[in-house]
Amino acid sequence: MxxxxxxxxxxxxxxxxACAAARRSTDVQAAASVGELLDIVGHAARSSAVPTMLHGRQPRAERDRGDSRRWLRAWGYDDALLAERRHPTAAELDAVTHDVPTVLHHVTGHVAVVNTAAGHALGLTSGDVLVERHDLLATVPQVxxxxxxxxxxxxxxxxxxxxxxxxxxxxxxxxxxxxxxxxxxxxxxxxxxxxxxxxxxxxxxxxxxxxxxxxxxxxxxxxxxxxxxxxxxxxxxxxxxxxxxxxxxxxxxxxxxxxxxxxxxxxxxxxxxxxxxxxxxxxxxxxxxxxxxxxxxxxxxxxxxxxxxxxxxxxxxxxxxxxxxxxxxxxxxxxxxxxxxxxxxxxxxxxxxxxxxxxxxxxxxxxxxxxxxxxxxxxxxxxxxxxxxxxxxxxxxxxxxxxxxxxxxx
Structure with missing residues (x-):
């Protein structure tokens, strides 16, 4: 430079x-395919070093049931640069994260994919990709x-x-x-x-x-x-x-x-x-x-x-x-x-x-x-x-x- x-x-x-949040997230920028991305996220979900987002604001569903599970935040994928030219699906995230509530953020910050556990906590009924749904993402637990x-x-x-x-x-x-x-x-x-x-x-x-x-x-x-x-x-x-x-x-x-x-x-x-x-x-x-x-x-x-x-x-x-x-x-x-x-x-x-x-x-x-x-x-x-x-x-x-x-x- x-x-x-x-x-x-x-x-x-x-x-x-967002810069501060990205630093405490699982970085998936290096993934060249959906498979590589899922490998990185799955390893993080199994790791004891899952970046926690439990402190601070929590979705009502989390507060009501006293759930102490950590949330996994991953960041940095670009669907246009993955080999498959698409977003990962909620079902694919479920297969590697299981019951760990997971939010996968696009590199731009304007799109996210959540697994079923996170979707339920956020009040979602489908596995749709979230585009510009900052209102929902703001309720994800924060540090x-x-x-x-x-x-x-x-x-x-x-x-x-x-x-x-x-x-x-x-x-x-x-x-x-x-x-x-x-x-x-x-x-x-x-x-x-x-x-x-x-x-x-x-x-x-x-x-x-x-x-x-x-x-x-x-x-x-x-x-x-x-x-x-x-x-x-x-x-x-x-x-x-x-x-x-x-x-x-x-x-x-x-x-x-x-x-x-x-x-x-x-x-x-x-x-x-x-x-x-x-x-x-x-x-x-x-x-x-x-x-x-x-x-x-x-x-x-x-x-x-x-x-x-x-x-x-x-x-x-x-x-x-x-x-x-x-x-x-x-x-x-x-x-x-x-x-x-x-x-x-x-x-x-x-x-x-x-x-x-x-x-x-x-x-x-x-x-x-x-x-x-x-x-x-x-x-x-x-x-x-x-x-x-x-x-x-x-x-x-x-x-x-x-x-x-x-x-x-x-």
Whole structure:
């Protein structure tokens, strides 16, 4: 990895709680097939070192029957990269985990598979793959708060060692409680400046806490950095881009710019329509979470990922003044998936970089950790050496600059 410059790198899209959780999970990223994945999970289920998630919140079914069994959390598979090109099934998990409640998380964090024991505890009646069911997964037993804070602090310490001096947690389920937890962890690693987004559907719970303000950790000493309140994160409900406009409108009502999760052309179109229908408030009416913008200027809305975009959509992004925070590692790590699932024309529109910069759009590179490591050296290598859509390559110096907070133009 390249040596970080004095001002340090930024990772402006990652998920700190998920990073901490991944570290205490059984890692299945190395599995190349469903069979290999099941071997890893089965070994963990039989092991006395099963990562426990029993402490903290428990599903009602667990509390009612006083069940003391440990839960197994596994993480890191990608169905598109397994030999069978599919998700494992609940029945396959049952065969290797038996009565150990098991949750198997996709590398993206947006999909999970549970075995029958876990499904019963969560109130499920089928072995369906859980897509965007964060409401259910939130009831899985968790480690206690002190362990979670310590885990996040370890993640931040490793980022600091890698030359990252600022980061933005882009988790759409963040609420006031999550911000307080992150603030406590951030106070333990003051060398990393932490900003945390808040779910656009959870802004009411912030009370008087405004965009751009600092939230100290509970009981922190005077002068503790805590965490800065970032954008309102808009995660379109699964297969329902129509909800984006309402979430953007809710963010505007609270004085927040938005950061919208965009992975395809249709979602990008709905996002641009929503931003145009609900424009940001005039500059000076809110504080910025980015001091480099200068006092009195509102931070721009953000598109998170921008995985696939038509040229005319990028023109519109530029006209609306929306920034893009993207992850070049995806185009190299998932090249096989894209070649199999996308046409040659679509491949040319993948994860644009040079096209964004030519239009003067503000761009920042990031990781989406734990999906991709928080390693700016990898982002730079991917941005400069990608094989898919090579016309979107950028030079190393530009890529390095985009790892330090972004910029517009070449």
């Amino acid at each position: 390249s040596t970080a410059p004095a001002q340090g790198y930024r990772d402006d899209h990652l998920h700190l709680l 206690d708060r002190s362990a979670t804070v310590a885990g996040v602090a370890e993640v931040l310490a490793d980022m600091a060692a890698a030359g990252i001096t600022a980061c933005t947690d882009a988790t759409h389920t963040n609420d006031l409680g999550a911000l307080e937890l992150l603030a406590e962890a951030a106070d333990r690693v003051p060398s990393v400046d932490v900003t945390a987004m808040v779910g656009a559907d959870r802004l009411d719970a912030l009370g008087d806490l405004a965009f751009g303000e600092r939230l100290p950790s509970p009981g922190a000493a005077a002068g503790a950095a805590g965490v800065r309140v970032g954008h309102a994160k808009v995660m379109p409900p699964h297969d329902d881009d129509g909800a984006i406009a309402d979430l953007v409108a809710a963010a505007r009502a609270h004085g927040f710019p938005v950061a919208v999760h965009v992975m395809d052309i249709d979602t990008l179109q709905a996002t641009l329509d929503a931003v145009e229908a609900h424009p940001p408030m005039p500059a000076g009416m809110a504080t910025s979470d980015d001091r480099r913008l200068g006092p009195g200027r509102l931070a721009p809305d953000r598109i998170e990922h921008c995985a696939l975009a038509l040229p005319e959509q990028l023109d519109r992004v530029a006209r609306l003044g929306v920034a893009v925070v993207t992850q070049p590692s995806f185009v190299t790590r998932r090249a096989q998936k894209y070649r199999e699932q996308l046409s040659l024309t679509e491949q040319a529109w993948l994860w644009p970089l040079a096209s964004l910069l030519r239009r003067g759009i503000r761009v920042t590179l990031s990781s989406d950790a734990p999906t991709v490591p928080a390693d700016p050296g990898e982002w730079i290598a991917a941005a400069t050496g990608r094989d898919l859509a090579p016309a979107e390559r950028i030079d190393a110096e530009t890529a390095r600059r985009l790892c330090m907070g972004g910029g517009a133009g070449c």
